[in-house]
Amino acid sequence: MGKREISSATIARMPQYLRYLQGALQRGERYVSSAEIAKSIAVSAVLVRKDLSIVSSIEGRPRLGFEIRRLVGDIEKFLGYDNLSDAVVVGAGALGKAFLGYEGFKNNGLNVVAAFDVDPEIVGKSVNGKQIYHVSQLSAFVRSRNIRIGILTVPKGAAQAVLDELVAAGVRGVWNFAATDLTAPKEVVVKTEDLSASLAFLAGEMIRRSI
Amino acid sequence: MGKREISSATIARMPQYLRYLQGALQRGERYVSSAEIAKSIAVSAVLVRKDLSIVSSIEGRPRLGFEIRRLVGDIEKFLGYDNLSDAVVVGAGALGKAFLGYEGFKNNGLNVVAAFDVDPEIVGKSVNGKQIYHVSQLSAFVRSRNIRIGILTVPKGAAQAVLDELVAAGVRGVWNFAATDLTAPKEVVVKTEDLSASLAFLAGEMIRRSI
């Protein structure tokens, strides 16, 4: 609809706004000014207003600020949190199991329904009421349940092959924790989570500040 | 030493370069051009050269490119990967246990030595040879082992208190997976890992591309 491209920096700030606003809502606040939001996120108030104007139809009211409840609704909608989609986890090691056990992503629109692995030791078990199947059943499962999101927690070596299989079965988004670069068709979104990059940032900051 | 500030965008690319270069090294390659690196990372060749000139003392050689082995060494040094530091995990739930079980961060200079929790069910057990202690012992442990890094995988509500305790005991860097905003003294680096922000990015891209 001719909308201008929204910068990824703006998108990345949305969950932070959301987190702050949900907290404010729980404290019983109803309105918040851009300056208050700005302070909590270490960003300028103008930028907050600019960001909010992009995702929200509501206008802030001079003297009062923004109505928190509606803002929360708009940001959740923008981020797609209102629209729960099912996901599968491939690789039921420690991290994969953590995904099975964690329900928190439901608030973010993600519902993990099952996991897949090759290890006969764990295939057949379940975590948090969610079954671990053998990888040979992955493709049929994804197809029949019309799954759109796959979470990759397999070893590096297996990641590309699993991704290919997921894509062939209809997955359109892959959340990759395998810390390796993957290739996928253009219409599939791959988000590689590079925790060692974060760690590098932490370490780098520590070094820079202490010297 | 009067060095110019290095942008966090540059720092964030370093682990990506490193990953590509290590792969090239394993394939037996010895030299690589900035254009090849650029292609694998979807970034321009000029930017690669600029980034590399910041972290590396070696110069690229016209026609040949950069010597991979030395580049890998320089980037690892820049990121502090050569300098293993001990860390503790606080919160031994599913994610915390994943950290205990995962040895991969040793390549990034991080060595997890123990975990802490309050749950009597798991205190006293060990994962991957690493002991889970009661939180009451946290402070003494950190002090006596001179631990500098703490990984927070506790529930939101407990995060700030744990951080305060870690800081009081001498921790200088905190990797926070509790998805809540924390406050810490200026000299302490806190890196909050917001997986729901990543997830938002994935979901957002999926929506944008499919409409």
Next chain:
DNA sequence: TAGATTGTTAATCGATTAACAATC
């Protein structure tokens, strides 16, 4: 009302890219 706070336009700042001479 007066003043706090908004939304928007123009200016600034910083990161990326284009252009190109230098080099092996």
Next chain:
DNA sequence: TAGATTGTTAATCGATTAACAATC
């Protein structure tokens, strides 16, 4: 040598901030 590839300077681009009129 000729040509691939480098490092650097200047131009561009995009994101953030400053300034300020509008509004409740």
